[in-house]
Amino acid sequence: MVVSRIPPALGGGCLGILTPLLLLASAASLRAARIPAPPACGKPQRLNRIVGGEDSTDAEWPWVVSIQKNGTHHCAGSLLTSHWVVTAAHCFKGNLNKPSQFSVLLGAWQLESPGPRSQQVGIAWVQSHPVYSWKEGSRADIALVRLEHAIHFSERILPICLPDSSVHLPPNTRCWIAGWGSIRDGVPLPHPQTLQKLEVPIIDSEVCSRLYWRGAGQGAITEDMLCAGYLEGRRDACLGDSGGPLMCQVEGTWLLAGIISWGEGCAERNRPGVYISLAAHRSWVMRLVQGVQLRGHSQGRGPAGEGAPSPRGPR
Known part of the structure; x- marks a missing residue:
C-alpha cells in the first residue's frame, strides 16, 4: 500500500522640500529601530513517532x-519567516480554499x-506549487502557508534556513526528520504525543529510482525528489508526518533539505521515504516569501528577496 506522508506638493523653496524629507527619514529610522531583525535561521537556542524514532528534547x-x-x-x-510556513501540498487536498x-x-x-509559550495562529491562505497535479506521488508536492498574523520568535519558535546553491548532499549524508505522526501503520503517537525525531541517511537517487521503478515511462522518482532512510525498513516517517522537514546540518547550521512527501507503507523493506527537494523549488519559494534566509558551505546570504504512491499524511 502506498501512503502519503499526509493559502499635495511639498511647497516652494529648498527648505520647504528638505524639512518634510528630513521628517520622513526620521520617521523611517524610528520605525526601523522598532522592528527587530529576524533571528538567525537554523540555530536552536536550546541544546540539551516516527517509526523507530525517539523523543526529541524540548525546543x-x-x-x-x-x-x-x-x-x-x-x-x-x-x-521560514514570521509569516510563512512550508509544507506538503497534499496536506490541503480538497481543502485549498478552506483555510478557516x-x-x-x-x-x-x-x-x-x-504549554503557555506555544502559539496557535490561523491560516490566511495556502499557495500550492502551480505544477502540482494533486495526484498521489506527484512532483512539486510543496505548499506555502501564509499565517493570519506574524508570530513572536522565542527559543521555542525559530525559522529554519533554506540551502543555497553551494549545498550538495551526497549519498549517506546523515540528516534528521521530525514529526508527530503514527509510530507504525494504524498506531498513532501515544500520550503525551511528544515530537519524534529520527536520523536518516540520504539514498543515492539512482538506487531509489530502481526501488520505485514502475516500468517504462512510469518511474515514480522525479527530478525534484530526494530519498532518505533505511533499505532494511523498520525506521521511517509515517502517517501524520507529511509536510515535515528533512533537516541536514551544514557548518553548524540546520538547513531544510526536503519535505516529507510519500512512501509505500511505513518502514517497509526497500521502500524508503521520499521527500520533495527544497533546492529544486528554492526560486519559487523566494519569489513568494520575503525574508527567507539561505545558508550553505560559504555560510551564504542573509534574508532573500520577497517574494502508484500516495502522500504521507496524510503521511
Missing part, C-alpha cells in the same frame, strides 16, 4: 510546526500539553 527543533485541521494534528510543516478549517501550532513539544 530541539524550534521550526517544526503542527498543521491542525479542526483542532487535530493533520500534518507537519517548517517555519486549519491552524498552525508553533512552539509545541508535546501536542497534548503544548
Whole structure:
C-alpha cells in the first residue's frame, strides 16, 4: 500500500522640500529601530513517532510546526519567516480554499500539553506549487502557508534556513526528520504525543529510482525528489508526518533539505521515504516569501528577496 506522508506638493523653496524629507527619514529610522531583525535561521537556542524514532528534547527543533485541521494534528510543516510556513501540498487536498478549517501550532513539544509559550495562529491562505497535479506521488508536492498574523520568535519558535546553491548532499549524508505522526501503520503517537525525531541517511537517487521503478515511462522518482532512510525498513516517517522537514546540518547550521512527501507503507523493506527537494523549488519559494534566509558551505546570504504512491499524511 502506498501512503502519503499526509493559502499635495511639498511647497516652494529648498527648505520647504528638505524639512518634510528630513521628517520622513526620521520617521523611517524610528520605525526601523522598532522592528527587530529576524533571528538567525537554523540555530536552536536550546541544546540539551516516527517509526523507530525517539523523543526529541524540548525546543530541539524550534521550526517544526503542527498543521491542525479542526483542532487535530493533520500534518507537519517548517517555519521560514514570521509569516510563512512550508509544507506538503497534499496536506490541503480538497481543502485549498478552506483555510478557516486549519491552524498552525508553533512552539509545541508535546501536542497534548503544548504549554503557555506555544502559539496557535490561523491560516490566511495556502499557495500550492502551480505544477502540482494533486495526484498521489506527484512532483512539486510543496505548499506555502501564509499565517493570519506574524508570530513572536522565542527559543521555542525559530525559522529554519533554506540551502543555497553551494549545498550538495551526497549519498549517506546523515540528516534528521521530525514529526508527530503514527509510530507504525494504524498506531498513532501515544500520550503525551511528544515530537519524534529520527536520523536518516540520504539514498543515492539512482538506487531509489530502481526501488520505485514502475516500468517504462512510469518511474515514480522525479527530478525534484530526494530519498532518505533505511533499505532494511523498520525506521521511517509515517502517517501524520507529511509536510515535515528533512533537516541536514551544514557548518553548524540546520538547513531544510526536503519535505516529507510519500512512501509505500511505513518502514517497509526497500521502500524508503521520499521527500520533495527544497533546492529544486528554492526560486519559487523566494519569489513568494520575503525574508527567507539561505545558508550553505560559504555560510551564504542573509534574508532573500520577497517574494502508484500516495502522500504521507496524510503521511
